[in-house]
Amino acid sequence: MADIATASARTTIDVLRAIGEDTRFRIVALLHHGELTVSDLTDILGQSQPRISRHLKLLTEAGVVEKHREGAWAFFDLVAHGPVAAMVGVAIATADPDDPVLANDLDRLALVRNQRAATAQEYFAAIADRWDEERSLHAPDDVVEAAIVAALADRPYRSVLDMGTGTGRMLQLLIGDRLDVRAIGLDNSHSMLGVARANLERAEVHGVDLRQGDVYSPPVEPGFDLVVVHQVLHFLHDPARAVHEARRLLNPGGRLLIVDFAPHGLEFLRTDHAHRRLGFRDDTVVGWLQQSGLHADEPRRIEPPDDARGLHDDERLVVTLWLARDIEVPATTADFAAELAAEVASGSTSDAVPEGAL
Numbered sequence: 001m002a003d004i005a006t007a008s009a010r011t012t013i014d015v016l017r018a019i020g021e022d023t024r025f026r027i028v029a030l031l032h033h034g035e036l037t038v039s040d041l042t043d044i045l046g047q048s049q050p051r052i053s054r055h056l057k058l059l060t061e062a063g064v065v066e067k068h069r070e071g072a073w074a075f076f077d078l079v080a081h082g083p084v085a086a087m088v089g090v091a092i093a094t095a096d097p098d099d100p101v102l103a104n105d106l107d108r109l110a111l112v113r114n115q116r117a118a119t120a121q122e123y124f125a126a127i128a129d130r131w132d133e134e135r136s137l138h139a140p141d142d143v144v145e146a147a148i149v150a151a152l153a154d155r156p157y158r159s160v161l162d163m164g165t166g167t168g169r170m171l172q173l174l175i176g177d178r179l180d181v182r183a184i185g186l187d188n189s190h191s192m193l194g195v196a197r198a199n200l201e202r203a204e205v206h207g208v209d210l211r212q213g214d215v216y217s218p219p220v221e222p223g224f225d226l227v228v229v230h231q232v233l234h235f236l237h238d239p240a241r242a243v244h245e246a247r248r249l250l251n252p253g254g255r256l257l258i259v260d261f262a263p264h265g266l267e268f269l270r271t272d273h274a275h276r277r278l279g280f281r282d283d284t285v286v287g288w289l290q291q292s293g294l295h296a297d298e299p300r301r302i303e304p305p306d307d308a309r310g311l312h313d314d315e316r317l318v319v320t321l322w323l324a325r326d327i328e329v330p331a332t333t334a335d336f337a338a339e340l341a342a343e344v345a346s347g348s349t350s351d352a353v354p355e356g357a358l
């Protein structure tokens with residue numbers, strides 16, 4: 001604990017009081033597994049919405065929990081940094097994980113999340129064959145796709161993982177007729193993969209491995225120059241975890257491209273299109289990327305077409321590209337540089353340094 005910044009005695013007492021109550025401790029233990037809404041907590045804990053809201057208010061006032069509003073929904077999360085986060089972390093870690101009440105809460109959390117995921121999957125199964133049409137709600141695809149290609153142009157790639165591949169559109173764009181790229185498309189919807197398979201065959205994109213699997217536990221070994229998460233995060237209950245998984249699969253020097261909406265107020269995308277999040281702020285996504293140890297480029301925004309100009313700002317769907325890179329030097333280059341340095345030191349080097357090797 002010596003390296004943890006201290007809080008005032010007053011703050012410490014307030015935090016201990018806030019979490020020192022049965023329901024509030026259970027809420028804190030649940031939020032430790034990712035952000036939740038009041039309605040999630042109501043379903044899990046079986047308590048009324050006003051009671052849950054009152055507990056969340058007390059936790060928020062004590063600085064234990066942070067709230068962020070997104071349209072009609074509010075998400076609650078534990079504070080991530082500082083002495084209060086450390087104090088709460090110790091309290092959670094100390095509690096017996098086999099405690100029947102806490103273990104039951106976690107089972108209920110898994111159940112609620114599975115129900116939400118099943119709703120989204122039903123939606124994808126229903127719309128699989130007309131998904132490309134749904135995508136036209138925002139900036140035209142050709143504009144977004146040109147921006148993606150331009151953003152990735154500064155560096156070649158030989159392996160691509162498309163997480164939540166849907167109809168396989170990103171694979172068509174990024175692989176095309178190249179035979180030198182190893183590509184995997186991952187999706188948890190069997191129906192979507194069926195459409196992707198047909199589309200890739202029709203477009204004569206060969207050698208793509210389409211796999212059914214979840215972005216939270218991808219059935220894929222690490223080793224990709226490029227991982228793409230295109231219009232997927234807004235469906236997820238724990239987007240930060242998906243970003244972390246995507247990052248884990250990168251090669252040294254690899255890049256992670258996230259494409260999703262900037263914050264908006266189109267609530268119907270939740271009710272009619274299974275979205276969970278109404279877009280993401282730059283600092284949120286960049287924060288996830290940086291926490292994963294990546295270096296994030298400046299986000300690129302793609303505005304909707306001119307005919308959306310009459311709409312309120314929060315009704316316009318702005319697509320954002322967040323590109324981040326692992327700044328570790330690829331092993332081959334690093335090894336070569338080390339060898340070269342050793343040779344220079346021993347005086348045995350020749351002048352023959354391959355072009356572009358360093």
Ligand SMILES: C[S@@+](CC[C@H](N)C(=O)[O-])C[C@H]1O[C@@H](n2cnc3c(N)ncnc32)[C@H](O)[C@@H]1O
Nearest residue numbers: 124164165166169187188189192214215230231
């Ligand atoms: C909006 S579509 C986007 C598809 C594609 N990336 C594109 O932009 O054309 C979202 C896709 O994410 C998939 N998906 C949603 N949650 C997922 C999860 N937890 N694991 C894997 N795929 C998921 C859905 O099945 C769907 O095909």
